[in-house]
Amino acid sequence: MRYQPINLGRWLIWGATALLMAVLPLIFTQGFAITLLSQMGIAIIFTLSYNMLLGQSGMLSFGHAVYSGLGAYIAVHVLNLASKGQVWMPLSLLPLVGGLAGAFFGVLFGYVTTKRAGTTFAMITLGIGELVFSCSLMFPEFFGGEGGITTNRVFGQPFLGLTFGPGVQVYYLIALWCLASMAAMYAWSHTPLGRMANAVRDNPERAEFVGYDTHKVRWFTLIISAFFAGIAGALACINFEIVTAENVSAIRSGGVLFAAFIGGVTFFFGPIIGACLFVYFVVALSDHTKAWLLYLGLFFMLMVMFAPGGIASLIVMQLPVIARGRFRSLLPHYARTGAAGLLVLAALVLTVEMTYKVSVDSANGTAMTLLGVDFDAAGTLPWALAGVLWIVGGWLFHRAWLRLSHTWGEIQAEIAGARA
Amino acid sequence: MSDAAATAPALELAGVRKSFGNTEIIRGVDLAIPRGERHAIIGPNGAGKSTLFNLISGRFPASRGAIRLNGEDITRLKPFQINRKGLSRSFQITNIFHNLSVFENLRCAVLWSLGYRYSFWHRLAGLADARQRADEVLEAIGLASRRERPAGLLTYAEQRALEIGITIAGGADVILLDEPTAGMSRSETDHVVELVRRVTAGKTLVMVEHDMGVVFNLADRISVLVYGEVLATGKPEEIRANAAVQEAYLGTIHEDAAHA
Numbered sequence: 001m002r003y004q005p006i007n008l009g010r011w012l013i014w015g016a017t018a019l020l021m022a023v024l025p026l027i028f029t030q031g032f033a034i035t036l037l038s039q040m041g042i043a044i045i046f047t048l049s050y051n052m053l054l055g056q057s058g059m060l061s062f063g064h065a066v067y068s069g070l071g072a073y074i075a076v077h078v079l080n081l082a083s084k085g086q087v088w089m090p091l092s093l094l095p096l097v098g099g100l101a102g103a104f105f106g107v108l109f110g111y112v113t114t115k116r117a118g119t120t121f122a123m124i125t126l127g128i129g130e131l132v133f134s135c136s137l138m139f140p141e142f143f144g145g146e147g148g149i150t151t152n153r154v155f156g157q158p159f160l161g162l163t164f165g166p167g168v169q170v171y172y173l174i175a176l177w178c179l180a181s182m183a184a185m186y187a188w189s190h191t192p193l194g195r196m197a198n199a200v201r202d203n204p205e206r207a208e209f210v211g212y213d214t215h216k217v218r219w220f221t222l223i224i225s226a227f228f229a230g231i232a233g234a235l236a237c238i239n240f241e242i243v244t245a246e247n248v249s250a251i252r253s254g255g256v257l258f259a260a261f262i263g264g265v266t267f268f269f270g271p272i273i274g275a276c277l278f279v280y281f282v283v284a285l286s287d288h289t290k291a292w293l294l295y296l297g298l299f300f301m302l303m304v305m306f307a308p309g310g311i312a313s314l315i316v317m318q319l320p321v322i323a324r325g326r327f328r329s330l331l332p333h334y335a336r337t338g339a340a341g342l343l344v345l346a347a348l349v350l351t352v353e354m355t356y357k358v359s360v361d362s363a364n365g366t367a368m369t370l371l372g373v374d375f376d377a378a379g380t381l382p383w384a385l386a387g388v389l390w391i392v393g394g395w396l397f398h399r400a401w402l403r404l405s406h407t408w409g410e411i412q413a414e415i416a417g418a419r420a
Numbered sequence: 421m422s423d424a425a426a427t428a429p430a431l432e433l434a435g436v437r438k439s440f441g442n443t444e445i446i447r448g449v450d451l452a453i454p455r456g457e458r459h460a461i462i463g464p465n466g467a468g469k470s471t472l473f474n475l476i477s478g479r480f481p482a483s484r485g486a487i488r489l490n491g492e493d494i495t496r497l498k499p500f501q502i503n504r505k506g507l508s509r510s511f512q513i514t515n516i517f518h519n520l521s522v523f524e525n526l527r528c529a530v531l532w533s534l535g536y537r538y539s540f541w542h543r544l545a546g547l548a549d550a551r552q553r554a555d556e557v558l559e560a561i562g563l564a565s566r567r568e569r570p571a572g573l574l575t576y577a578e579q580r581a582l583e584i585g586i587t588i589a590g591g592a593d594v595i596l597l598d599e600p601t602a603g604m605s606r607s608e609t610d611h612v613v614e615l616v617r618r619v620t621a622g623k624t625l626v627m628v629e630h631d632m633g634v635v636f637n638l639a640d641r642i643s644v645l646v647y648g649e650v651l652a653t654g655k656p657e658e659i660r661a662n663a664a665v666q667e668a669y670l671g672t673i674h675e676d677a678a679h680a
Contacts, residue, residue, distance in 0.1 A: 190544050192536040195520075199528045202517040208499040209477065209509060210590055211532030220538050 014183065021175045025168050034167040036283055041174040042235045043275035045181045047259045048268075049228035054257070055265030056189060057221050058201030059114070060122045063129030064229060064256050066109065067102040069248030070132065071230025072237040073142065074101035076149045079237065083155035091153055091164050095177050095234040102230020106223035114218035117204060121218075129250050136245035148244030151237065164238070174235050181228050186268055188224060197221045255282070258296070262303050264310020273311050290360070291352050298348075324418070326411045333404040340400045343393030350386040353377075428491030430455040430594050430624035431476070431507075436485035438468075438475055438648075445471050447648035448485070453641075455593075458625040460635040463645035464669055469628040470512055472645065473598050476626075477509045478502045489594060504532065508592035512599045512628075514579045516586060518572035522563050525571050525582060526554035529589035554589065560619055561585040562611075577608045581615065588619045595620050597627040601634055613637055636660075644669060 021041075025034055046068055053059040075098040082089040089097065113124045136143035143149070154165045162169055188194045196217050200207045204214045237243050246252065255278065263274020281299070285292040307314050321327050350370065357368045357377040366378040375382050429452040438446040445468045453459045461469050475482045478499040487495045494502050517525050527544070530553045536542055544550070558564050561581045566574060571582055580600065588595060600616060601609040613634055616625070629635050635642060636656045643653040644665050651669070652662050659665055 187543070188540055191540045191542055192531045192544060192547075193538045193540040195524065195528060195544055196531065196538070198520060198524075199517045202519050203515060205479075205499075206515045206517060206586070207528070209503055209515075210529045210586065211500050211503040213498070213500050216538060220540070224540065 017182070018179055021179060025171055031167060034171050036279065038167065038171045038174050038239050039283055040276045040279045041171070041178040042232050042239060043256075043259060043279045044178055044272050045228055045235070046232035047256055047263065047271040047275035047278075048182060048185050049225045049232065050256045051260045051265055051268075051271040052185060052188070052197075052221060052225040052228070054260055055267075055270070056194065056201065057197040057218060059117060059218060059222070060257075061113075061125040061253070062122055062250065062257070063113075063125035063127075063132075063253050064225075065248050065250070065252035066125075066129055066132045067105055067226035067229035068233035068236070069243075069252065070105050070233070071098035071102035071226075072233030072243045072247050073149065074098060074230075075234035075237045076151050076243045077142075079151045079153065080149070083152060090159060091155075091238065092159070092173055094238060095231045098234025098237070099227045099231040102233065103223050103227035105230075106226025110219050110222035110226065114222050115215055117200075117214070117218065125253075126250075129248070129253055132248050133245060133250065136248055143245055144243070146245075148242050148246075150242045153238050153241055170239055174239065177231060177235055181231055182272070185228060189268060193217065193220060193224075258300055262300060262310055264312030264314075266309055267312040267316060270310050270312030277311070289353065289356075291356055294352060320415050321411055324411065324415055326414070330404075330407060330411070333400065333407055337397065337400040337404050340393055340397035343389055344397050347386055347389035347393050350382065350389065354382060354386070428488065429453055430457070430490060431626065432486075432488040432491075433472075433476070434486045434488070436472075436475060436487060437483050438471060438480065439483050445648050446475065446482075449645075449648070449650055451643060451650060451653065453624060453626060455624055456622065458620070458638055458640045459627070460639035460642045461626065461628050461645055462630075462632070462635055462642060462669075463651075467645045468648040469645055470598060473509060473596055473626075473628060477507065477596060503590070503592065506592045507594040507596065508587045508590055509596035510583045510587040510598055510600065512602060514576075514583050516571045516579060516582055519570060521568050522571055522574065522582060523554055523558060523567045526557050526585055526589050527551065529586040530554055530557075530591075533590040533592075557585045557589045557619075561615060577604060577611075580604065580612065584612075584615060584619065588623075592623075594624045594626070597625065597629075599628055599630060601629065601631050609634060 024037055028034070028037070046064075049068075050061065050064045053061050053064070075094050078087060078089055078097050079091070079094055081087045082091075082094075109128050113121055113128060116124070137145070153170070154163050164170055164173065196207060196212055199210075200212070200214045200217045207214050207217065233243075233247065236247065259274040259278035260271045261274065262277055263272065264270030281292060281296045285295060289295070303310065309316075318327060321330060353368070353370055354377040357366055362378075366376050368375065368377050431451070431453045433449050433451040436446055436449045437444065449472060461472065463469055471480070474480045476487055478494070478497055478501070482495055485495070486493055489502070489505055489507055492505065494505060494507070497505075517528060520528065527550050530550050531537075534547070534550055534553065536547065536550065555564075555567075558567060561584060563574075563578060563581060563585070566578060571579065574582065580603075584597065584600060587597065597616065601612050604612060609631060616627075617638060625638075627635075627638070629638075639656060641653060641655055642659045644651040644659060644662075646668050652659060652665050654662065
């Protein structure tokens with residue numbers, strides 16, 4: 001008999017995830033929302049594949065976009081050949097092409113990068129990333145130079161009435177691949193190779209002395225990770241119908257590190273949260289403000305300083321409190337701290353936006369709108385308001401935070417006492 | 421196993437030397453340990469005992485000489501290759517997988533020997549043999565009640581027991597233990613001696629140990645290593661009686677052994 005206590009819970013979670021992915025575009029029907037959701041789906045695959053390296057195997061890669069990007073390039077060429085009728089390849093299977101391409105480059109580059117772990121690994125991935133990026137400028141036939149390679153995802157006869165022209169059809173294609181990839185990567189983390197990747201992360205020397213070649217453990221893990229990165233790349237190619245050098249760039253590699261870290265690398269679901277938030281920052285916030293990168297950077301700094309385990313760890317920290325039945329007594333503290341935090345955030349946003357207006361964008365006048373309120377960024381009143389918000393918000397936040405940590409400490413002591 | 425391998429010593433060192441820079445740490449060690457023997461290596465600090473273990477297990481390459489396992493040359497092999505040939509070792513400084521649970525530590529230690537290699541097509545939960553073997557070892561080292569605890573949170577004595585568990589879990593028939601009782605109280609030491617005796621039954625055991633009580637209690641034969649050379653090898657009573665050993669190193673052996 002097999003002992004698997006949480007199997008039912010697992011099925012419920014996966015079922016709920018699938019259901020959520022299925023109904024989201026029915027709730028958010030605007031084109032913008034579909035675009036956002038599609039990009040989130042792609043980012044989830046990419047970030048999870050990245051975390052196979054970072055969180056599960058302890059490999060800090062600065063060049064993961066190499067695999068997604070090259071997967072995307074191979075996919076775009078195959079797609080163009082397919083639309084000319086020179087090869088047979090239905091669009092729905094194109095991600096597999098991207099995945100195999102990613103895995104192929106994983107075999108090639110990974111053999112070199114995974115010879116060493118730690119800082120050496122990080123440096124070599126940085127080098128390979130730069131190498132591939134510079135190749136993208138040297139071989140314009142393959143990489144398309146500055147303009148990239150464009151394509152058209154609609155070709156041939158519709159399959160079951162699906163042309164994959166409308167965004168929502170592409171979304172469902174992405175959602176299916178996303179779900180399958182998530183399940184596969186989760187399953188991988190519960191295989192001998194997946195567990196030995198954890199072991200090599202914790203103590204490579206000991207892994208060697210129980211019979212494992214740590215180079216091979218890292219290499220094989222990287223190949224599988226590159227496979228899923230390639231799937232994400234091909235889906236991006238289908239979604240945007242263009243692949244440019246940006247797809248293999250260090251910016252893309254850094255972005256996925258951001259996303260994984262924000263979400264939390266120690267738990268499987270962390271990168272999923274991180275990917276969604278990151279896409280939201282990049283896509284939605286960049287529409288609203290020019291200062292989105294500044295907000296992203298600040299957010300990342302705050303996460304690294306105060307919640308190095310990412311959002312996932314913040315969530316998991318609540319579980320023992322909930323199990324103890326004390327979550328209710330924390331709620332008012334969370335509400336107070338959150339409200340005070342919003343005041344500080346308002347102060348920050350006001351200051352940053354007015355500064356941008358005055359110093360960068362003042363040629364068009366200093367009149368501006370924030371949250372539907374029109375005002376003059378050169379006036380005294382808005383700045384005074386910002387100052388008041390900083391002081392009052394900061395003071396309230398400080399107070400609320402102290403009381404929250406006090407209560408938190410009490411509950412933790414209580415839990416520890418109950419365990420002992 | 422061929423006839424030659426069947427008659428060869430479990431572990432054999434011939435003229436093994438090791439230098440770090442200009443300093444020769446191991447200065448020509450010859451040693452033959454027959455199958456099934458419990459062999460202790462003793463000697464003052466800095467004699468090269470741990471270095472010798474590192475050479476045998478492939479952590480460092482030997483500068484000269486040959487090391488044979490069941491008659492097969494393993495001198496130039498890597499640690500994982502030597503492990504696959506049936507030699508496993510523990511470490512003086514605890515060397516475990518800190519973030520994994522105690523059970524996962526042991527399961528990782530049995531995966532290769534059960535032939536699962538780098539598989540990403542088996543579900544761990546479905547590998548009954550790996551789970552069973554890991555749980556057997558868990559029971560044997562007395563950590564069944566700590567099964568799900570992260571190894572990094574165990575007490576020192578528990579971590580030492582886990583260290584021994586990881587070393588023997590893969591079913592190696594030559595076991596090297598590097599100071600298994602270091603830093604332990606008397607009662608913990610007795611517990612470890614009993615544990616080592618039990619889990620290495622029928623295997624070849626080579627151990628480095630400072631506690632002479634443990635050495636004279638467990639070992640069939642003893643080698644005394646002084647400044648990178650084997651001063652003497654023999655049965656415990658021979659070592660006790662050996663004048664050269666007494667002069668170079670001992671005196672303390674008698675007292676320690678008497679106290680044990």
